[in-house]
Amino acid sequence: MPTLNWIGKDAVVDHHRQVPYHLLRCDEKLSVGDPGSGNLLVQGDNLLALKALLPYYAGQVKCIYIDPPYNTGNENWVYNDNVNSPEIKAWLGKVVGGEAEDLSRHDKWLCMMYPRLSLLREMLSEDGVFLCSIDENELYPLKLILDELFGRQRCVGTICWKMRNTDNRVKSRLSTDHEYVLVYSKGGPLVGRVIDRSDFKNPDNDPRGPYVTDPLTGKAATDDRPNLHYRIENPATGDSWEPDPARGWITDQAGFNSLLSEKRVWWPPNPKRGKPRKKRYLSETSERMPVSSFWTEIRGQTGADEVDQILGERLFAFPKSLDLITRLLDIACPKDALILDSFAGSGTTAHAAMALNLADGGTRRVVSVEMDPQIAENVTAKRLRRALEGYQDLEGTEVPPIGGGFRFCRLSHPIFDENGQIHPEVRFADLAAHVFFTETGEPIPKRPTGKTPLIGVCNGTAYYLLFNGVLGDKRPDGGNVLTARVLEGLPAHDGPKIVYGEGTRLGSGRLSRQDIVFRQVPYEIETQ
Numbered sequence: 001m002p003t004l005n006w007i008g009k010d011a012v013v014d015h016h017r018q019v020p021y022h023l024l025r026c027d028e029k030l031s032v033g034d035p036g037s038g039n040l041l042v043q044g045d046n047l048l049a050l051k052a053l054l055p056y057y058a059g060q061v062k063c064i065y066i067d068p069p070y071n072t073g074n075e076n077w078v079y080n081d082n083v084n085s086p087e088i089k090a091w092l093g094k095v096v097g098g099e100a101e102d103l104s105r106h107d108k109w110l111c112m113m114y115p116r117l118s119l120l121r122e123m124l125s126e127d128g129v130f131l132c133s134i135d136e137n138e139l140y141p142l143k144l145i146l147d148e149l150f151g152r153q154r155c156v157g158t159i160c161w162k163m164r165n166t167d168n169r170v171k172s173r174l175s176t177d178h179e180y181v182l183v184y185s186k187g188g189p190l191v192g193r194v195i196d197r198s199d200f201k202n203p204d205n206d207p208r209g210p211y212v213t214d215p216l217t218g219k220a221a222t223d224d225r226p227n228l229h230y231r232i233e234n235p236a237t238g239d240s241w242e243p244d245p246a247r248g249w250i251t252d253q254a255g256f257n258s259l260l261s262e263k264r265v266w267w268p269p270n271p272k273r274g275k276p277r278k279k280r281y282l283s284e285t286s287e288r289m290p291v292s293s294f295w296t297e298i299r300g301q302t303g304a305d306e307v308d309q310i311l312g313e314r315l316f317a318f319p320k321s322l323d324l325i326t327r328l329l330d331i332a333c334p335k336d337a338l339i340l341d342s343f344a345g346s347g348t349t350a351h352a353a354m355a356l357n358l359a360d361g362g363t364r365r366v367v368s369v370e371m372d373p374q375i376a377e378n379v380t381a382k383r384l385r386r387a388l389e390g391y392q393d394l395e396g397t398e399v400p401p402i403g404g405g406f407r408f409c410r411l412s413h414p415i416f417d418e419n420g421q422i423h424p425e426v427r428f429a430d431l432a433a434h435v436f437f438t439e440t441g442e443p444i445p446k447r448p449t450g451k452t453p454l455i456g457v458c459n460g461t462a463y464y465l466l467f468n469g470v471l472g473d474k475r476p477d478g479g480n481v482l483t484a485r486v487l488e489g490l491p492a493h494d495g496p497k498i499v500y501g502e503g504t505r506l507g508s509g510r511l512s513r514q515d516i517v518f519r520q521v522p523y524e525i526e527t528q
């Protein structure tokens with residue numbers, strides 16, 4: 001399979017593995033409503049944030065939508081649209097080293113995207129769908145790196161949506177009026193488009209109920225499929241039709257006769273205008289239909305207005321519209337999906353998901369990540385708070401609350417320092433999630449309360465962590481050391497056990513008789 005190369009690629013291909021795990025800390029003041037709603041807004045560079053979130057969400061996300069900077073070279077936006085933001089510049093210098101000086105803005109963009117996409121891939125569930133907005137600036141390189149990371153066979157296609165109705169007056173005279181959404185699915189097909197029941201009618205009182213009609217012809221030239229080229233006749237009127245030479249009927253004469261006897265053929269009232277068609281009944285149609293890749297009827301330019309109405313002023317340029325994101329979520333994920341947007345901007349994805357929940361009773365949850373602290377606090381969090389609690393728009397109309405809530409978090413210290421020592425702020429729950437994930441590759445099944453050292457069971461093996469005096473004994477090594485008494489107090493498990501602790505007083509014979517593998521904290525914890 002062809003792959004893309006650029007200066008700096010070697011330095012970033014495996015970089016996501018070296019990114020240190022950081023703590024996430026909740027800011028109660030910026031959090032809103034029900035903390036158990038499962039919605040999360042993280043302020044921080046998504047490289048660190050995604051790594052910090054992996055122990056909680058790896059392989060769990062049903063739908064990832066991202067709208068990364070398009071790399072247009074335009075720096076006059078609220079956020080930097082190219083990769084020259086101070087954070088990304090500093091990061092590139094560190095990761096790519098001396099070569100970073102020679103990078104073009106396209107190299108830099110790819111260096112920025114690759115490790116982030118690698119982490120996003122790890123977040124996606126087996127049946128998950130990945131959607132990425134982009135325009136012509138980076139469409140083609142992006143397609144190649146997504147093929148490389150997700151597998152070309154997983155590319156479902158590219159949605160092309162019309163984002164402008166007026167000419168874009170550019171020197172080239174080619175007014176680019178569309179954008180793209182690249183779609184990859186790790187597992188099954190898209191959820192699809194909900195059928196519109198009002199399209200189904202019953203003008204002739206067919207006892208099978210309302211129906212729509214589909215063409216009875218398809219591409220099939222006379223020479224290739226002679227059995228699909230024959231004359232058909234309306235038995236009631238005697239009118240008859242033959243297909244065009246390049247298009248045959250969709251079934252042979254015998255198949256057509258069955259349709260006829262089942263009264264499934266719809267005859268055009270005027271034989272000179274239109275051909276017979278096949279009835280498709282509402283009662284036989286699945287609720288979900290395939291989605292066209294070409295979206296012309298989208299309200300794509302309303303995003304800025306929507307955000308202005310909520311915030312009362314222009315604080316964010318070029319957000320996506322609720323119409324676009326609602327449609328994407330609707331076709332890509334089920335009603336109970338965990339959704340992730342790691343370039344959250346004004347928070348359209350979270351807003352759209354919450355509004356969809358209100359409309360269809362769904363339980364979608366959204367994890368959003370926004371790097372810029374100003375945007376995260378004054379735009380994303382503020383927009384979501386207003387949408388959830390209700391607000392007055394610029395015309396003075398009261399917009400009712402959606403209800404629900406989200407937690408606002410920031411990245412804090414790395415869990416381990418450069419010598420592998422655990423940061424003093426690390427709590428039992430933080431380390432438990434980390435240990436369980438690095439051992440099993442699975443997210444921790446339940447957020448630990450710190451009341452039991454049993455942190456989870458995976459494939460028949462139980463994992464225990466003795467840390468921070470989880471057993472109530474606060475002496476320096478008390479409760480964190482596996483002694484005979486501690487062993488007796490461990491919640492029972494019939495099968496192999498892995499126990500993490502600061503030390504053990506049990507001999508290797510006793511450990512193996514009890515089916516225990518002991519690992520020392522912090523030295524035997526994987527730190528990356």
Ligand SMILES: C[S@@+](CC[C@H](N)C(=O)[O-])C[C@H]1O[C@@H](n2cnc3c(N)ncnc32)[C@H](O)[C@@H]1O
Nearest residue numbers: 045046067079319320343345346347348370371
């Ligand atoms: C194109 S905007 C997304 C707009 C969003 N879809 C909306 O409807 O509002 C990209 C956003 O990603 C943020 N961003 C850029 N680099 C980031 C990074 N490394 N981590 C997290 N956010 C980042 C920018 O600050 C900006 O707000």
